[in-house]
Amino acid sequence: MARRNRYDMDEELETPFNMAQFRRMLHYALPYKKIMLLVLIVMIAASALSMLSPYLLKIAMDTAIPGHDVRLLLILAAIYLVVVLVVAFFTSYRMRTMNVIGQSIIHDLRLDMYRHLQRLPFSYFDSRPHGKILVRIVHYVNSVSDLLSSGLINAVVDAISLVIILAYMILTDAGLTLYGLLGLPLLVLGIFSLKGLQRRARRRLNQSSSNLTAYVQESMQGMTITQLFAREAENRQTFRELGDNYHHRWMDVVRLDLLFWPMTDFIGSVTVAFLYGLVVWWVRSQTGPAVPVGTMIAFIAYVQRFWAPINNLANFYTQLLNGASYIERIFEFLDEPLEIEDAPGARPLPRIDGKVEFCDVTFSYEPGHPILEHLSFTAQAGESIALVGPTGAGKSTVVNLISRFYNLDSGKILIDGHDISQVTLDSLRSQMGIMLQDPYLFPTTIMENIRYGRLDATDQECIEAARAVCAHDFIMRHPDGYQTVIREHGSGVSSGERQLISFARVMLSAPRILILDEATASIDTKTEKALQLGLARLQKGRTSFVIAHRLSTIRDSSQIFYIANRGIAERGTHEELLKKDQLYAALHKSQIFAMTGREL
């Protein structure tokens, strides 16, 4: 597994931005290409039309006014009116359509990311602050959407506008056109020399903001601990440092970004001044062509309009650079290896009887640190298996492997003779009922949380399940009963109640193989005793794996495995193990000693 990530650790990117990634991004726009093409045409038309106004002015100044032709003026005004209306109509269409497309792209991209998220292995979630995952799916996607929809179209339109303006310029006065473009190379040079700097600055800013978000998220969730340990001042300091860092990174970016406008503005203005000088010089020295006033004004209007798209393109470029670093992150996420996937040609696991075999299983979370080595055992269908052993020995690990939450280093796990790595994950896991060591409840009603075990269960069935695990009474003690809303991370009910709810959830799912990882650790003895009844009913006819530190729970198990030293150190039934008088028996002795204060 990759080294775990802390809030203040930069995640270095493996792949730098390149055209390929951008093209990959374009795939998301592909489904809308027809409509985008239409919008493009509409926009080109709109831009061509709106460019007409200096030309109309030129006619007014060069022809109508000198000719005292009021009728022509009227016609020109009427044409202009039509142009304005059409342009407004087109713009409205474009705005609506482009937004729909942009939002659809975000929607699609986010859905893909979310689907991917559902398939990522535990190790992905375990190795970074959750805030960093969230920010990719929720926030980064928003940031690139503009780029993909309106940004892209605008860029194309701007590029085409440049051509249209050029055409108008030539139409207005071909001779001046070349001089009007003199500043262009200078501008391009300027833009590109800033490019590298800007990109680096942007990246650092994104990094800084991602760290800040991750830190805030975690500190909000752990606030109670912070308060209990009176650590507020310390954390405030960290927060302040992260905030200051963001501030500085932001200013770095701004100082570069703000250079663009003055630069284009200046180059444009110098060009305009140059043109005036040129025209006047031509007039004065009688060498050049005669340029009527209207033509000159219209031409200069075009030159000025010429800079706007260039400015926009420069902005688009900034946006692109900015977006690029988000795109990098998004694809980095989408390229995150799934690790645990259906093998090629995997077949669904048929309804199982529940025979579980571990054949020479070796497993490690981190290479070189094996947790289990050469582990073999067989659990017959319908047997109940108890796992005991010192904390951290690997009990939870063993049961997690049965559901294939992790891949093995070597060896095989067979269920009813099927290798679990060769069947589909869904068919495997849907036959398991797992109660995890730390039960997670969703922030919704108790009823919905129980129903999570079987989505089509009726309310009555949910209540039955709750009764079976002795949860009904306490649920009804809450004013809203089953409609009590559980808050984030299970707050609003006590820990034991949480375990009972999640127990009911598993109960309802009626699995073929039942796995209980310390299901009753926080539950009082009385409730636990009552619960045994329900449990016994559930275990009947099912293979079950039970991890417990309280030995009462496991006495009647078909087999007991004592997990220690990366394997099963002792196995047998309760009686056999007591007779052996080693590890398992010692466990009992310590319990007796603790209860009675007497050494045996």
Add this chain to the structure above:
Amino acid sequence: MLEYTALTGRIEVIRVNKQNKHTAGSVRQVRRLNRQENDQLFKHSRDAYRDALNPQEAWRFTGHPFRWIFAAIHKDMGWFVLALVLDLIFSSLSMIPSVITGKIVDEVLDQQLYTHLVLFLTILVVVPLLRGSIMYLFRNILEEISQRAMVNIRNALYRHLQNMDLSFYSDTPTGNLMANLTGDVDNIRHFVAFAAYSTLEQIFIFVVGISYLLYLNWQLALSIAVFTPVIFFLAWRFARQIRPRWSQIRRSFERLNAVVQENISGNRVTKAFVRKVYETERFERENQTYREMNNEAADVRSRFIPALDGMANFLSIPIILLGGILVIRGQITLGELVAFNGLIFVLVNPTRQIGFRIDEIQRFSTSADKIIDLLSTKTRVRSPLPPATDTAVPEQHGQEAALLLQLDQAEAQCCAIQPLKGEVEFRDVSFHHHSFTRPARHETLDHINFHVLPGQTIGIMGATGSGKTSLVELIPRLQDVNQGQILIDGKDVRSYQLQALRRNIGVVTQDVFLFSDTVSSNIAYGRPDLTDQAVHEAARIACADGFIPDMEEGYDTIIGERGVGLSGGQRQRISLARALAIQPAILILDDTTSAVDMETDQEIRDHLARQQHGQTVFMIASRISSIRSADLILVLDQGRIVERGTHDELLTQKGYYYDIYLTQMGQIDHTLDEMRKAGE
């Protein structure tokens, strides 16, 4: 001040005004009340503008986002005004080229005054240089101010949130707080950095431009000015229609965020139950709603913005028509028409932008209102006298760090001089979990009385949900009692400085929360300056020294979020070591060894007994073995103490405790028999 709201349900807030009168009502009603009360105040006192970021004063700004933001940046006000002045100079400069163009046409081309040309061209080159520099300067100033404002607002919020109590956090989804600290703060930043000045700039350009046009030719200017009411009317309508859309989008985004967050947090459960499809459908619903909300907003925008744009372009018509006629009649020169035309170009922009500005300002005020509400939300648990940390914190750049250092040192001192002995007394304590949305049907804790001497161990036992955790949470004041009193060393807990009190109490919570940081930082969480040796010692007592060195990087291994990557028992032991590391006078162990095996459990208890010099220990457990040697055992049932005494006393009472004993003992007797049999 607002008491906070139960965000999960019906929103209702309680307003507490200066006289401490409570009024309940909707957020809107309360905002209105606060506003009325304060308008008077602001009329008479300039002082009222200070303290925008002080949680105790922030309520005065309820419903006044603009007043609030200007108060928040009042230290930088000089710079802000300077930037605005520079902006006005900048805008004036932008009008010069059009005027010069007109002059070139009239004086140079028409009247052939070629000597003027050099001057005009110089102006045409120098002005952009000047305005470019000015623009760079004032934008940088504004960005700097806005960043400072953002940092200060965020720091103030963060500090405020650190003072909020447990029930606030259980009622408020993390996602909402995140949205406040990121999105809302950013909208405010955008207002300071951009929306404020550009609104001003555009109004200015508009007014000056129109005035100049009036000066040039009033008929022409008037023919343009008649359109402005229409433009403003459109802009106003637009603002009214777009605002509800923004809040819809916002709410939808929050829900989307929440769904993803839940899914990430619950990833193990969703996988275990194979709920890929269900989860995706759930997400897809929010994802689609979000798209639709955005499309609706775009609909409104696409109706108004092109119209506003069109109106702006429309202004050229009088120029062509009326201007042309005026030139034909000889009332204005061609150059003037050119200048007119150029100025229209400059004027059009503001009108065109007006829609966007309104949009941004709306977003700003929505966000600012949220922040003000959050800042004025009152915590239920606070130190007695407003201590240094709670009062006005002028979060000012530069001085701020020094000031905070002082504050922190003061805090450190007040804790250092107050080591407690650890005597704890509950006097007739009743408590119920607070919630606006549902009235408590019964008390979580009901008239609790007991007295513990320093160095004693208290065992607490009771059914699931009987109130054990709630009881011990009252000691470090995670919650406050509703009735009665808790005394430590003879003084009411509410009379201690919060931090001083908490530094004397080590709590191992039932749900372990570890930070994604190294193992040693986690253990030293309460004492960041702890030596390695002390960290190791704490780990040893907690029986965690066995597995930590075996981890990849030993004490420097980074733990995953909430402690993933550790086994349940390992997590509990690190959490125990964390509590031991602060060497508290009172140690609270809430079901601390439930995931630890019996042998290690016994070993931990031995270690604790050996190092426990005068430490008062509260131990919640369901194993008799964990608490049988306690000096006092309390048995809770539905919030009441139903039995109390030592192990031996309780056994003679033959009640709940005895039953449990028999159950647990019965199992053991059974085993003992078996072992004897096996031994034979």
